[in-house]
Amino acid sequence: MHAMTIGPGDTARVLGPLELHIGGVDRAPSTPKLLQLLAMLLIRPGKTVHVDSLVHELWNDTPPRSVRRTLHTYVHHLRRHLDPDGAGGLLVTSAPGYRLDIDAGVVDVSEFHRLHRLGRDLLDEGDNAAAAHAFRTALDLWSGPPLANIHCGPTLAAYTVYLLEHRRNARDLWIEAEIRAGNHREMLGVLRSLTTADPFDETLHAQLIRALGLSGRRSDALATFEWLRTRLEDELGVKPCAELRELHRELLSEGHPVR
Numbered sequence: 001m002h003a004m005t006i007g008p009g010d011t012a013r014v015l016g017p018l019e020l021h022i023g024g025v026d027r028a029p030s031t032p033k034l035l036q037l038l039a040m041l042l043i044r045p046g047k048t049v050h051v052d053s054l055v056h057e058l059w060n061d062t063p064p065r066s067v068r069r070t071l072h073t074y075v076h077h078l079r080r081h082l083d084p085d086g087a088g089g090l091l092v093t094s095a096p097g098y099r100l101d102i103d104a105g106v107v108d109v110s111e112f113h114r115l116h117r118l119g120r121d122l123l124d125e126g127d128n129a130a131a132a133h134a135f136r137t138a139l140d141l142w143s144g145p146p147l148a149n150i151h152c153g154p155t156l157a158a159y160t161v162y163l164l165e166h167r168r169n170a171r172d173l174w175i176e177a178e179i180r181a182g183n184h185r186e187m188l189g190v191l192r193s194l195t196t197a198d199p200f201d202e203t204l205h206a207q208l209i210r211a212l213g214l215s216g217r218r219s220d221a222l223a224t225f226e227w228l229r230t231r232l233e234d235e236l237g238v239k240p241c242a243e244l245r246e247l248h249r250e251l252l253s254e255g256h257p258v259r
Helices: 032-042 051-059 067-082 108-124 128-139 154-180 184-197 202-214 218-236 242-254
Strands: 011-013 019-022 048-050 091-094 097-100
Touching: 011 108, 032 051, 032 067, 032 097, 032 154, 048 051, 051 067, 051 097, 051 154, 067 091, 108 128, 108 154, 128 154, 154 184, 154 202, 184 202, 202 218, 202 242, 218 242
Parallel strands: none
Antiparallel strands: 011 019, 048 097, 091 097
8 A cells, every 4th residue: 555645636724614625535533533634744744742732732721631632543544534545645744743755745835925025026026916916826725714613722723823814915915016006996885794794894985985085086086085084083083093194185285195
């Protein structure tokens, strides 16, 4: 028997429900603890994950009395699930823990980060259309909340927050690139939807106000600013951020904000 390996068409997904496709078959287990264990190994592909980290994630502050033995049993079952033929090779015992022996490039989050970095570089270089395409492609990798089919312990919960922050940043930069590329009218519907869903997000409102101003809709841009200013002051007791106040001044003095 040959040890099971990851082939060129095999993939792992964490940007949505966890999936691990090997040979065209999704090998992600349905048992919650095994799925949680697999996720811990997948977020550090090719690297040893310490036993203590696994115990902390799976049981937090209430581990079972024979926790090492229980963890070893879970690893055994996960190894058999990943490789029903018993050849092994993917889930490796590697002191002081365990390692999923796959390349980071197999996991979708690796491609997301690559495209995110590419988009930032292109935006810095002024290639706005290419930057927008890179960010849009990165966002299209997402199929839902990260690790959506997993009951996350402390480590995985923190990891999902980290991923969502990066997704939010990629979204904001995508919109920025589209506006700079001259697609401000096309982004109005997207921005209306996003600001409705997140009415206190000042970055999104600033982008909406800019897009309205650049589209020749000065009165709508001013009305949007006043609506947000009122909500921020009445409900949160704060004033709009410096960027929004500057946009407001530009609208009043020039009729539209600068790009």
